[in-house]
Amino acid sequence: MSLRYSLFLGCKIPYFTPQFETSTRRVMAELEVELVDLEFNCCGYPMRHLYFSSYLLAAARALATSEAQDLDMMTPCKCCFGNFKRAQFLLSDNPALMEEVNAELAKEGLNYAGRCNVQHMESVLYHDVGLERLEEKVVRPFSGLNLAVMYGCHALRPSKMTGFDHPYEPTIVDQLAEVTGAVSVPWVGKLQCCGGPLKGKNDELALAMIRARLRECRDDGAEVLVVDCPYSQIQSDWAYDLVEPKDSREFVQGSILYPQLLGLALGIPPEELELELNTPDCSYLLSFLVPQEPEEAEAAG
């Protein structure tokens, strides 16, 4: 059965991490997963701090947009994902709220019935595409690469609402990372916060979080941090931009988005994954890829 989802990019990817969109589309095309573009509004997450009712309406409207096309939704953003899951939980828990939201949506001919299954890209890859299929498609694995994965707070918790993975002993992202031939190292910050939610609100605290993560994963032997959320990538770009050269040695060498990592292992040419848009440029990871056999390289080039 062919896999087909609406693609919910969210608000951060198009401007701040365009390489996330490029690599996601490229990898999903390689895996024959069809992504449908709909004009979505914001998932509501950024409004949740101060405008609860806007947040809930925005989330329901986006879900209803996907339901109108009878599509389940895939998002590469963990905050969008967690936010949708929470909104779905709240709406199913509170019929009065559901009715109020649908009364507003009805003015535009939309309705949220609760049918839309929202998944993060990693859940799609793990549950729907499957590790076996990924293993088959990996033609250029990494060798000797130690990486550190970060699960992302809003995907993982509250586990009762998101259902992403085990809240204390998750394995999905590690398994997805190791499919590429790399080794996912155990490290202290795996389930911790990147600081993204406080960027612009309390920069000191927001930076302290991501700096701690970039140091911890280096201390635990990783050559790269793997994230799968635009907020985490924006955070690490920011931390690297601000860091003094002498302190940068305390940080892990770079941070990469999961579809970029997977894409390399799938044999997708690096320029199609826009590694150079990461801060710092992640092209150094190419040296960890198992060299192509001469005849293979010839056939490819």
Place this chain on the structure above:
Amino acid sequence: MFFSLSLYIALAICGLGLVYKIWSWLSANIGEDSAEYSPGRRAAAAIKGILGAVFSPKIGTILKVLLLDGLLQRRSWQVSKLAGAAHLCIFIGFILLVWLHALGELLITDLFGDYEATLNPYLFLRNLAGVMVLVGVGLAIYRRLTVPGMRLTTRGVDGVAIALLAIILLSGFVLEGAKVISAQVFDDMVDEYGSPEDMAETNALRAFWASEYGVVFPGQDQWDPELVAQGRELNDDSCAECHVAPQWAFASYGLSRLMAVAAGPLSSEGFRDFLYYLHFLACWLGLAILPFTKFFHLLTSPLLLMINSVSDREKMNPANRAMVRALELDACTHCAVCSIHCSVAVAYKRVPNLNILPSEKLASLAAMARGKELSEGDLKIIREGCYICTSCYRCTRLCPVGINLQDLWFAQKEDLAAEGLIEPYAELGRAADNAATGSREVSLLKVSSQGLQNELRLSAQAHTFSECYRCQTCTNVCPVVFQYQWPKKELDLLPHQIMHSLGLGMREEAMGARMVWSCLTCYHCQEACPMGVQVTDVLFELRNLAAHGGVETG
């Protein structure tokens, strides 16, 4: 005399307006560093930039943009077929009218020899062009009324532009129709070019023009066919050199058939003069105020699109960036595409602040940049819109005139911050903290047994805070608490203390605790709580409570 005089006055006003606009591009400040670039520096940088681009391979890109976006209106077609059609109709129609009609004698005579307004192709093309513009105006009105986001954002300026265009076109058509039916115009022409002594010939010509060309002679509607035939010959000999059948002016002629029922007043000299003055004065008015209407985008939009095609806003010379930002304010046509597609426009349904919508926020930015006095309350309303925006970039990608709205939004936040209006979340946190300071001293005296159960209703099971038995698990797993050596000193209350305070009804203390505003929303506490208290969600609720009536933000 009056015609030329009023034209020169209009041209002078237009010229002065243009100078004023260019001066505003050189002097208006948007964004924190723009004030560093004086008009002189901006002008020098602009000239250098233009020369550098024109005498380089970039000229190819610039010309391509001019052709595709400027002349063929590519970006309007991207908005919708209706928008593209409306634009192309108005644009081509108006260019034709200016060329064939307004400047006909000037431009056509030089290129093609003799120009005669009452001969083809001019007579026909003028009507065709006029109808094109009217169709375009009709489509524009239809869109304004039917596209939801457009109706919401329609303002006076949009109406003025469309009304002026409609007046110019309609007065032109009605005037031409009045001339078609006018016996007086016919007689004046005969007096001027014919031999008025010969009554028989004049009569034959009248018969032909009345029955074939639609002139209405008072009290006479039956003509002898022989006389008509005779008139036809005379017409061919004497009139056809300068006149084709008025039916070629299909719109005006059609209109003249309707007007024929009241030919007396509708063809009178007074009415014709009125239309004539209305027509050209409306044109002059349009010309005079051109730099201040949305039609100015005829100039600013191609200019902006050409600049954008060969420059990167982040890397460009800051002097040029300062100028381009000011230019962008004039390029906005208030077409509402940005607002229709805005990612957070949905919030407007719950937070009725028009500044959420990009097109309206841009108007506020223009007011700020032009130095309009805005009260702190106005600025706070603008700020609310600025910070609900998620910087998703969609407005910039879609803007038909190529405004880099994203860049303007970042600059607008800088300008607001310069006025002391910081990110509202941070401000609310400070205000809540201040509000709590007073009651912290005396709080134990006014503990309410009621608690806050009834106020916290937004999250699932928010009331669960009453289950808290202060095991401190939430505090122990909190990365914010972990961040400080003396967390109590930095955060006022720790998570478990906040949960407990809520049970005691200590409203201000809980909302004002810096812990509430430093929460990373990582959900460790909520996941770990052995009693199922929705700790993180409760903190979310406290912030919402503070934002909406909980705490004064002044």
